[in-house]
Structures are given as structure tokens and as C-alpha cells.
Amino acid sequence: MLPNKKALEIIRKYMKIYNGKNEESIKESLINKLKKENVLVETEDKTYTLKAEDEEEMMHSKVGALKEAIYKFAKPSKIESLKNPRVLDLCSGLGYNAVVALHYNKDAEIDMVEICEEVLFLTLFLDIPYKEHEIVKDKVREYFLNKIGIKYKSDYNNVNLYVGDARKFIKENNKKYNVVFHDAFSPKRDPTLYTYDFLKEIYKKMEDNGVLISYSSAIPFRSALVDCGFIISEGESVGRKRGITLAYKNPNFKPNRINEVDERVIALSVIALPYRDRTLSSTKDEIIKNREERREKLKEKLIKINKYLSTKQIKKGKIPEEVLKIQKEDLNSSELIKKMRLKFFGNIADKIFIN
Ligand SMILES: C[S@@+](CC[C@H](N)C(=O)[O-])C[C@H]1O[C@@H](n2cnc3c(N)ncnc32)[C@H](O)[C@@H]1O
Structure with a gap:
């Protein structure tokens, strides 16, 4: 599933006129249009998210897009204590998880993977209140400028951006990761990235000490993780009753159990x-x-x-x-x-x- 169709249509119009020098002039008009159509939504921590294709769902929970990245992904991954962690940021979207990962560990090497160009483009015009947003923006800028034939090389070498289907990326990539942020839309609406077969590919591409994190606690998802060989565990969630899922490859400690x-x-x-x-x-x-x-x-x-x-x-x-x-x-x-x-x-x- 993709973000909201109307939002993507609006963003696409601005992508056509983007030339790298007009970011400031585009910003106000684009953000106002998206707000007016009620597809760009302010969450409780004042950061913004987009509605999904299915309007029942949003890209982030209403408690806060930034808050979610901090408490459902970065903190549970313990990224701040890892030495030069390699992070796979699946479904990067507006880049919150990548920004927060860099905020907590400036030495993290992050592979961002996102299928939807429009949502990446939009991050150029948002203000995520962490300075590391500039790093993510610069990588996104590099992608769009190169695409329209303008040579631009970002100074930041620790973030890579892959625009395409995460399933293709995982098949073709041979790197191993310490942390995997799995932030797809809910499996009930789109199970594409919750299958046994996709999760098994991720399992193969994880370091022994690696952890995969997802806000989803869906039963078929957790069951697939067990079948893939992961040790499943649960962490506290913000804004939801059910806990987040932590799936370890070969932990050197005993993870918390999920509920009985x-x-x-x-x-x-x-x-x-x-x-x-x-x-x-x-x-x-x-x-x-x-x-x-x-x-x-x-x-x-x-x-x-x-x-x-x-x-x-x-x-x-x-x-x-x-x-x-x-x-x-x-x-x-x-x-x-x-x-x-x-x-x-x-x-x-x-x-x-x-x-
Ligand atoms: C819940 S949002 C992720 C929010 C994001 N992590 C952030 O910090 O803004 C889900 C994202 O998954 C993307 N997506 C959907 N299917 C995908 C696929 N097969 N491969 C890669 N990304 C996909 C959507 O375009 C959407 O941006």
C-alpha cells in the first residue's frame, strides 16, 4: 500500500517544477495544499504525517510521528550503544526513523529503502526538529537532482537511499545489518512485507547480534518470525495497547517473553x-x-x-x-x-x- 493518492498527485506536480534552487518557494504552497486537502496531518507532537491510500490508516500514529520513531524504533533498538551499527531502514517514508537513528548514533550507516518517490520528495519541505534531518534531506536532494540531470553529490556517505520495492532490495543486497527498522503499513491492509519469504531474506541479511523492530504485533507476522528462526520478544508501545515486536537473531541475553x-x-x-x-x-x-x-x-x-x-x-x-x-x-x-x-x-x- 502507498500513501494517500490525492497527496501523491499534489506532490507530483511540484516534483515536475523542482530544480534544486526553488525549495523555499515551493515549500509554503505545497504544504498548504496538502493541509487544505486534509491529507497532511499534524500529530500530537507537532510533527507531520501523511494519510495512507486507505484513509483509515496514517503513516504514523496520532501520538506523534517523531515520538513514534524515537520510542518504537530508535530506543528499543538500543542504537545509541552500538558501535558503527549498520541499519536497514525499510519503508523510510518521510525519513523519521533514519533521522532519529542518526540523532542517537552519528556513526550509524543507514540504508533507506522506500518505494514511493513522492513521499521522499515531501521530506525536503518538512521540518523534523533534529539537525540530522539535514543529512537525510541532502541524500534525497541528491537523488532528485541527479534524476533531472543536475550533478550533485551529497557530503554524507553514511546514508544510502534505495528507491524501489524492499523485496527487490533484499534479494539483491549482500550487506549484513545490526538493526532493521520494519515500518510497513499494517499487515491487515497490506501483508506484502510481512510474509515468511520476505522475513526469511531479512533473517539471512542480519548479523548475529541483530534485531528487527516493528510496531506490529500481528499474530501471522510473529508466527512467521518464529518460523524464520527469530527469537521474538515484545517492547512497550506508545499510543497502542499491544506492544511492539522485537525479533532477535542470536541474542546474548534472554529477551522478554511476549504475552502468554x-x-x-x-x-x-x-x-x-x-x-x-x-x-x-x-x-x-x-x-x-x-x-x-x-x-x-x-x-x-x-x-x-x-x-x-x-x-x-x-x-x-x-x-x-x-x-x-x-x-x-x-x-x-x-x-x-x-x-x-x-x-x-x-x-x-x-x-x-x-x-
Ligand atoms: C508506515 S509508512 C513508513 C513511515 C516512515 N518510516 C517514516 O519514518 O516516515 C510505510 C511506507 O512504506 C512504503 N512502502 C510500501 N510498500 C513498500 C515496498 N514494497 N517497499 C518499500 N517501501 C514500501 C510506503 O510508500 C510508505 O512510505
Whole structure:
């Protein structure tokens, strides 16, 4: 899913007249038009966000675009304590996460990946109140000036900008990252970047000490992370009841567990079935439809072999005692989930959710 269509249309008009020297004169008119159409929205911390294509969703939560970047991404990643971290900023959008990452660690090397040119262009005209916004702006400026044939080289070498589909980027790139910011729109509306297949590619491109962070706590997403080999964990969220997701590759500490009900649901319910995109090129509708079909089949299969439990039963803990008591063991959430699956489904456990 992309940002709001009307917003992109407006921004495109200004992209056509942009020549690098007219940033100041464009700024007021562009921002006013977007505000007038009610597609550029001021959040509670006074920073701006855009509505999404589906107007029910925005690019950031209303508690604050900057606040979200700080508390849902930079702080939980502990970026300030990492030495020369390599950061993969997926779905860079207006650049908040990249700006904040640089604010907390000036030695971070950041690969920004964003599919929508218009949203990147817009950041040139926003005022994110951290001086590191200038670094991100300069990289964006370099991209747009080069595109119209004006030679310009940004002085900042620690930020790279890739404009395109994150799925293509991950397939073609061989770097390894310490931190991955995964900031796609919600999986309910667009699961493209929440599939097992995409997350597995990310897993391969992460350093052993690496962490992936997402504001989403969706069950099929967390379930896919477990199947990819991540150790899943949960962090506090701002402005939402459910916590953010932290997924570690090989942590040298024991991460917090996610809540117990979610552990059970991910272990045993058909709603934990991950989204799939084997070719990393399916449309969002294909990905959604494919999962619905697989979910129906899985339910039928489990009923047949007498292994079907409703999600309601699972949430209430009405599951076999020997499976339930696994949750008392001193393990991390991913280990518990795998152990519960093995106990309940036996030797087909590995093939229940990923096949
Ligand atoms: C929730 S917003 C991200 C906000 C952003 N991190 C920021 O700080 O402003 C999601 C972004 O994902 C981008 N996007 C959607 N599909 C994508 C894809 N397949 N590859 C890369 N970016 C994508 C959208 O254009 C949108 O800008």
C-alpha cells in the first residue's frame, strides 16, 4: 500500500517544477495544499504525517510521528550503544526513523529503502526538529537532482537511499545489518512485507547480534518470525495497547517473553498461519487470497486428524495440560512456541504452518 493518492498527485506536480534552487518557494504552497486537502496531518507532537491510500490508516500514529520513531524504533533498538551499527531502514517514508537513528548514533550507516518517490520528495519541505534531518534531506536532494540531470553529490556517505520495492532490495543486497527498522503499513491492509519469504531474506541479511523492530504485533507476522528462526520478544508501545515486536537473531541475553495468550495462539491456532510470497513478487491481494485458501485447507486437515482447536479455546487456555504446562518452563517465547507445537502436533509440527 502507498500513501494517500490525492497527496501523491499534489506532490507530483511540484516534483515536475523542482530544480534544486526553488525549495523555499515551493515549500509554503505545497504544504498548504496538502493541509487544505486534509491529507497532511499534524500529530500530537507537532510533527507531520501523511494519510495512507486507505484513509483509515496514517503513516504514523496520532501520538506523534517523531515520538513514534524515537520510542518504537530508535530506543528499543538500543542504537545509541552500538558501535558503527549498520541499519536497514525499510519503508523510510518521510525519513523519521533514519533521522532519529542518526540523532542517537552519528556513526550509524543507514540504508533507506522506500518505494514511493513522492513521499521522499515531501521530506525536503518538512521540518523534523533534529539537525540530522539535514543529512537525510541532502541524500534525497541528491537523488532528485541527479534524476533531472543536475550533478550533485551529497557530503554524507553514511546514508544510502534505495528507491524501489524492499523485496527487490533484499534479494539483491549482500550487506549484513545490526538493526532493521520494519515500518510497513499494517499487515491487515497490506501483508506484502510481512510474509515468511520476505522475513526469511531479512533473517539471512542480519548479523548475529541483530534485531528487527516493528510496531506490529500481528499474530501471522510473529508466527512467521518464529518460523524464520527469530527469537521474538515484545517492547512497550506508545499510543497502542499491544506492544511492539522485537525479533532477535542470536541474542546474548534472554529477551522478554511476549504475552502468554499470544504464545499459545501462535503455537496452536490456524490464525497463526503466515502469509507467503514465494517469488517475492506477488500482489497484496494474491498474498491475502493465498493465505485464506491455505487457512481453510489447514482447518479441514486439522479437523480430520483431530488436532483442531478454536482460537477462543486456545486463548482461554483450554488446551491439553501437557501442552499448557510448557509455558511454565524457563525458555524464550520462540522456544516455547516450537515446543508446544511439537508436543501437540507431533512429527508434523514443522510442516503445519510452513509447507
Ligand atoms: C508506515 S509508512 C513508513 C513511515 C516512515 N518510516 C517514516 O519514518 O516516515 C510505510 C511506507 O512504506 C512504503 N512502502 C510500501 N510498500 C513498500 C515496498 N514494497 N517497499 C518499500 N517501501 C514500501 C510506503 O510508500 C510508505 O512510505
